[in-house]
Amino acid sequence: xxxxxxxxxxxxxxGLAAMPRAGLLQGQTPVEPLGDLPGVFxxxxxxxxxxxxxxxxxxxxxxxxxxxxxxxxELVAFGYAGSNFVAATAWHGHKLGLHxxxxxxxxxxxxxxxxxxxVSLAAGATLRTAPSTTRIAIAAIAHSASLLVTQGRWPYxxxxxxxxxxxxxxxxxxxxxxxxxxxxxxxxxxDRLYVAYSSMGTVAGLALGLVLAGMKTRIAAVQVVDTAxxxxxxxAALVExxxxxxxxxxxxxxxxxxxxALGRIDVRTEFFGKEYARPTSATKVAIDRFQAASGARADxxxxxxxxxxxxxxxDSGALAGQTALFWHTxxxxxxxxxxxxxxxxxxPAGLRHYI
Numbered sequence: 528x529x530x531x532x533x534x535x536x537x538x539x540x541x542g543l544a545a546m547p548r549a550g551l552l553q554g555q556t557p558v559e560p561l562g563d564l565p566g567v568f569x570x571x572x573x574x575x576x577x578x579x580x581x582x583x584x585x586x587x588x589x590x591x592x593x594x595x596x597x598x599x600x601e602l603v604a605f606g607y608a609g610s611n612f613v614a615a616t617a618w619h620g621h622k623l624g625l626h627x628x629x630x631x632x633x634x635x636x637x638x639x640x641x642x643x644x645x646v647s648l649a650a651g652a653t654l655r656t657a658p659s660t661t662r663i664a665i666a667a668i669a670h671s672a673s674l675l676v677t678q679g680r681w682p683y684x685x686x687x688x689x690x691x692x693x694x695x696x697x698x699x700x701x702x703x704x705x706x707x708x709x710x711x712x713x714x715x716x717x718d719r720l721y722v723a724y725s726s727m728g729t730v731a732g733l734a735l736g737l738v739l740a741g742m743k744t745r746i747a748a749v750q751v752v753d754t755a756x757x758x759x760x761x762x763a764a765l766v767e768x769x770x771x772x773x774x775x776x777x778x779x780x781x782x783x784x785x786x787x788a789l790g791r792i793d794v795r796t797e798f799f800g801k802e803y804a805r806p807t808s809a810t811k812v813a814i815d816r817f818q819a820a821s822g823a824r825a826d827x828x829x830x831x832x833x834x835x836x837x838x839x840x841x842d843s844g845a846l847a848g849q850t851a852l853f854w855h856t857x858x859x860x861x862x863x864x865x866x867x868x869x870x871x872x873x874x875p876a877g878l879r880h881y882i
Contacts, residue, residue: 532707535706535707536736540777546589547592551584556570558708559821561817567837567851570854573859578864582729583611595625602626603667605667607634610629611829612687613631613654629653630657631655631877632658635803641882644869646862654875655875667684688727689728690727695735698732699735702737702739705737705742709742716850719849722746725750731788735788746792766788798839814834817853830855
């Protein structure tokens, strides 16, 4: 696919065209009706890459390219035990000759954890666990300092979920991709876009991209992590960092644009439940309903809770007369070709109870 189709942001903002990209995207992700639900469409970001997809690939496409341009050979990534992001980083980083060390927090057990651990380990990643974010940070600093001493260089740290300004760029680009699909008649311009809200990069990038692309769409950001981890202040700070990173390259990344972007986001907390990845009854029903309608996979940590928000609004009549788009963030493939499921003996001791 032509570069202009994969990266429409650079046609709109040529000052950014020098940003390196790793070429991880296999093409524009499809949009399709969500079953026979009236006015509801599905953005298949589970198909960003043929082997291991999901929304993380859009961020990694820019982040891993930046790591290579800076001459880094080691990636440091963070997540929960079953992190899709750590698995995706390890998998795609390995293809680019980059080694990943993943620092993992405990979580509620879920069926997808074993798959993601299998992917990470098949890609040669080193996995380490710690019981808290403080302990994770200490361990990551110690590891990085050791590499600095032994290899003469600090590793490339990736913010949780890839939610840094460079990662956000991947979803600004995604908003322009959506604009082009609307222009091509593949779907009406959405009134509402439903997406999981966690490390905030996906939501920040989509909101800013929608404003820059001249679209009317509002975002229903369905909270899937504890509210202390994704706050309005942290979201505003991420958008501001993105502005400071890219406004010198293109004046469209202005304070006014950022303010409009933040005003497009409605954070929905009522579908989170009590804990990350712990499904509520609404989550389970939403996953079953979605899978029956689309044939796509869904998970209890992210997409299931965002789907619960979509179906609640649809069933309540809140979306009557509107076009809604569900942005599907999960990976379409449990295991890439050639990857075998791990056993308890294959994983570090702190992860064995998940297998």
